[in-house]
Amino acid sequence: MVVYNVPFTTYAQTVRYRTTGAWRAARHGAVASLVRSVGPRGARTPHTGAVNYTETDSRIPAAAITVEDAELLQRMQDRGTPGWVHLEMNARLLPDAESANVVGEILGWERPEEVVVVGGHIDSWDVGTGSTDDGGGCIVTWEALRIINQLGLRPRRTLRVVLWTNEENGLRGATAYRDRYDKQLADHIMMLESDSGVSRPRGFLFTGNPRGRETVGAIASLLRGIDAHRIGPNGGGADIGPSVRAANIPSMSLDVDSSNYFTIHHTPADTMDKIDPTEVAQNVAAIAVMAYVVADLPDRLGR
């Protein structure tokens, strides 16, 4: 049995021990693979998350253990104490079932074929209720459209909210979106995904050309009053990724204080009490302002 005891640095760096650890261990003859929960800390809280297998290697059992238990096994190994782990799992891979993206729109009055997309993903890991990953992201993006609608505002271009399905284990909602809207992607002006929690916003992360960055910077200055006006690099999200890459669409995410995000996400602690209504309202305001103005610009956002 292989145990990966890798301290959390960034999610991108650490998650690969969970996603690829099983087949790598299998390749060396392991009968099972355990990974230290991918998060900065916990209170004996195990994390779940996707595991990938290659076509050719054996599919061996793989599970996450708590940070505390990984450290215990490490200490035992360091001092040469033999350890036995009795592994009982009842996880099963069920056959695929149909699920769907949820889509809503405010049609643009002038150029309805041009689209600004905002959204989050509607699936979550079942150990918690998925409040942070990504119930909050769903709420703040649909609320942005609801508020624009309630205010009787209608921008030049179409505003679309998409709640993607199957982000967590396959991105099939994301690829289905890309394929279904294949011909419309050239008219996707901007895509924004909220999937880093809905804590206090500081501004936006943006990927696009310098002229586009200048424009969204000017729009973000409208949010100086709630201190959410900074534009940082590397906007995006897993679900908008396939579409963004297919058509080089400017992409964006809210830059929030996500220091607690990876403590909560994919754990039984991803529950409603982690959501702060005031912070949610700030997220909604920031997304509503950004999405509306981008959709209502006289000229398209630069690509």
Place this chain on the structure above:
Amino acid sequence: MVVYNVPFTTYAQTVRYRTTGAWRAARHGAVASLVRSVGPRGARTPHTGAVNYTETDSRIPAAAITVEDAELLQRMQDRGTPGWVHLEMNARLLPDAESANVVGEILGWERPEEVVVVGGHIDSWDVGTGSTDDGGGCIVTWEALRIINQLGLRPRRTLRVVLWTNEENGLRGATAYRDRYDKQLADHIMMLESDSGVSRPRGFLFTGNPRGRETVGAIASLLRGIDAHRIGPNGGGADIGPSVRAANIPSMSLDVDSSNYFTIHHTPADTMDKIDPTEVAQNVAAIAVMAYVVADLPDRLGR
């Protein structure tokens, strides 16, 4: 079934819902009592801890639930959703078994009958390993004596380390100590307990008269080099309490940064990884200096 959903403020304020909630609920006809875990937060981590019953009221089942679950039940009640809780418990109260305080001494060369006591408690809640509550306190106090001994130092008075038993559910070690040393308590110069975690020390908490406070303040100034020289009010500890009260003994505890203490204590997360060796060493140094100098003073510490 009564659910106490009381947000954590201080331990003293919040713990009484756990210790007295069951009989108070029983008095109103409740069949069981649930209490929100007594701690500032958690990651779906239930806390355990003592529950008291009166002689006359019914002993109804009592359990702690996680902060998250308490908040869920609160939200359900606030919106009028009926809730059913299915309670299964296998906790049992076993017959008393013999246990013992663990005592070690460095005999004073001049006045061996006068004693300075340091210590922690050796019992813990079984959900974790009791590393923080109170394994750390045991280690830093016995290490203080071990180091003094290793340095070949022998103070005027006796230094005694006591690892008390049964702090968590009855203080029988504490009362047995008081009763056994009944006649010697008048010659107890000072008692120090470490039971607030062994994180970075800032100084000492002290209960005693102004002259004693002045003396320990002067001793603490020796610890300026590790920034542990401040003297605050309200020194003490559960185990030294009965002896301190019986003979009005000056009492002390290390003042440590205990902001995480109540997140960890009495939970499955009270494990070795929470202990920092450098901070432990600072605790040991501070206790060793304070205990040795108090035991070696030409005059007794003022009472």
